[in-house]
Amino acid sequence: MKKKSLIWTLGLVAAAGLVPVFTSDQYILHVCVMILIYVGVTVAWNILAFGGILSLGHAAFFGIGSYTVAILYVKMDVNPWLGILAAMVTAALGSLLLAVPLLRLRGPFFALATLAFAESLRLIAIYAVPLTNGSVGITTPPTQGFALISFSSREPYYYIVLAMALIAIGISIWIYYSKMGYHLRASASDDEAVRALGVRTPRLKLAALVISAALTGAFGAFAAMYLFVIDPETNFSTPLYSIQPALNGIIGGMGTVAGPIVGAIVMTPLGEWLRTTFSGTTQGLNFVIYGVALIIIVRVMPGGIVSGMKKLYRRFRPENRSDGTAPDASGPIQPEQELANSEGGRS
Template sequence: MKKIHYLLSIGAVAIAALLPLVTADQFVLHICVMIFIYVGITVAWNILAFGGILSLGHAAFFGIGSYTVALLYVNLNINPWLGILAAMLTAGIGALCLAIPLLRLRGPFFTLSTLAFVEVLRLIAIYWVGLTNGSVGITTPPAEGWALLSFQERQPYYYIVLFMTLIAISISVWIYHSKMGYHLRAVASDEDAVRALGVRTPRLKLTALVISAALTGAFGAFTAMYFFVIEPETNFSATLYSIQPALNGIIGGMGTLLGPIVGALLMTPLGEWLRTTFSGATQGLNFVIYGIVLIVIVRVMPGGIVAGFTKLYRRFRPAERSAGSGDSKDGTAEEIVDDDHISTTAGRRS
């Protein structure tokens, strides 16, 4: 089964890499760039979801990354590539500032507090005119070239964000299968029990938050260079960069490896198509249709698309289900509890 997964992954990457050679349609490439951006942001958001943590504050890290690369480039003439690294650093620092007062909160209290954090930063960006230029925003210089991360065509942006997305996915997979990933999934099941076993859960969640924020900041920096204009209402938009990644993850399968990717691949082009199709006199109808699609998916597959199709697969392949139930790694069998791997027993069958 693992070999099949590897082959499918390699095939998907190969198809993505060859797509610009097949079509030069700039709108199609733009949609693909947006898909990769949202896949990357959603995968970063999902690192916290490994631990059962629902954040609505990732627009803060996205905006911090956007303003970091723009301010360094426009005011100090620092290369945008270095600006992306600086954006990851500042987003990580922003995560530390968020973690100090809020990380001990749980459930909806933490979720709502992260949303308030976004609003605070948006207001700071609006009223700190001397630094951010307020609501007018910042426009990056028109100079072009690979060294300046600025192009007329979409193809270079496509390959850059594809590479960034693959890095984000690789980091997510590594964390999921690491000691940290086991601990996070155990925290999602029973944090008190994990703490009783000696795991420092505040430090664990802080590490996950900083990594997630840094990755989000990198995509925020790339998006700033992609759209040229950085302003508070867009780059600190909770709807675009907090709620949408969360919806992608929940619809695809929160806390799974494949779920965020599937959710972003499905919902991003749907949202773009609805926005461009229902404009003008029918503006607003796109949100109605989008909401209906969300409700249908959540009702039919409450655990996410990945979990839904997994159940269907097991239902029609009972032999494989019974054969593989003893060595499942998805939390259905008892895992060893020691100093290196701490998890919980879930779904034990009599």
């Protein structure tokens, strides 16, 4: 990571950590908690996007995580912190069920397979009454304490989910700049060419799917403890936890490091504000305005907000540097080009 980017990152982290210091409004903190949950889920979703894989089934992993921690805590008296770790494991194991369509299907066909997978799990949660309580759902006990991830105010929740979001972002950055990340991005450009260079792309995509699912399961488990009530319609909700993370990633910049973060920060409070403002007799108008906002952003910035801001920066910066030298016109090395260079160097 460049020094300038590192300074910006540390500044943003410090600013995020000071939010509860400047406001004690519980509603604002609730919105901030939801933003961080969506940051984490969208960042996890975006790990697959590094390889050009579009998933519409992350609600499955979110729901698996929610139900894992709830069932272990309520019915087996397992500590919620251990429940979050178990949720990551069960979500990762659940993702292996998608291994076959991941390796055999491409593009929209895999996206439809993930969508069907999430819907199947929602129906299972409804009918598996002895385990999940069906449509009634599971309610976590009101007993409070840090060990039980239950508090009377939202400040502790905020700091916990902030730490989780930072860990997810750190994992995403590590993957993006690692050998795995370069191979995934090269595969997104030309999978057959990357395979010809000897890279086992199916194994890479499977690893990305497992990591993405595990992170999503962790945030699903946290959301279960934060929202207290776990039910199939909410925790396996396709619009909330499959479509929304995809929209956040696409609006912010799919396949980039910062795109999912920016998308979640922009779209989550917008949706919440529209929902609370246009309720009652004007209910439904919020979806119209939200849709119009999406269309405008996509039309103005087709590559996402991050890509659009970079283009604006390049457009308005001075064409020549202060030392009189022209900027490098060769552009960044593409992942597949770097991969080919590294393979050639080895041979």
